[in-house]
Amino acid sequence: MLLRHIALTAASAAALCAVPAAAHADTGPLGLPQLFAKPAAQDQLRVTVTDTGDGRDGTYELECGPSGGTHPEPANACARLDELSANGRDPFAPPSPDAQCTMQYGGPATARVTGTWHGRPVDATYKRTNGCEISRWQGLVPVLPATGR
Numbered sequence: 001m002l003l004r005h006i007a008l009t010a011a012s013a014a015a016l017c018a019v020p021a022a023a024h025a026d027t028g029p030l031g032l033p034q035l036f037a038k039p040a041a042q043d044q045l046r047v048t049v050t051d052t053g054d055g056r057d058g059t060y061e062l063e064c065g066p067s068g069g070t071h072p073e074p075a076n077a078c079a080r081l082d083e084l085s086a087n088g089r090d091p092f093a094p095p096s097p098d099a100q101c102t103m104q105y106g107g108p109a110t111a112r113v114t115g116t117w118h119g120r121p122v123d124a125t126y127k128r129t130n131g132c133e134i135s136r137w138q139g140l141v142p143v144l145p146a147t148g149r
Contacts, residue, residue: 043078045115045122047071049145051108056145062115077143084139085118091140092117092124095132102131111137111144 043064050057061069064078071077084091092113095101106128113124126144128134137144 042066043081043115043117044069045113045117045143047111047113047143049109049111051110052145052147053107053109054147062143064117071143073142080140080143081117092122094124095136099132101133104131104134105129106134106137107147109137109147113143 043062045062045064046059047062048059060071062071062074062077063069064074064081067074067078081091109128111126113122113126115122126133126137126140128137128147137147
């Protein structure tokens, strides 16, 4: 009986060692195998701008990873979004509801950004109706066009 147990243990160990290294699954943050990890999808955004007053109104497609689409500056826009996304920040976050914003008007321009960024859905609107909104818009240039106002 002892001899049979030793033989089975040795056979099991040999079988485990015979598994090629490529068959081992990477582990995720919890140490669990990531057998079905999805490849990173390309980021795709639709940017719609209206009422700029300078001919830059329209709808543009922006693709990142690699950069492309109909956006006038895809590489610069993608680089800006990457910069704003550093450390897990949301480049499309609205101003804080507690923010104290200057009461200034930056013009009638509006924008809407929809699509997917870093695997998350995006549906953000932009306007220039106060200091916080103007700053938020300016922070997203060149994804959104720089305005002369």
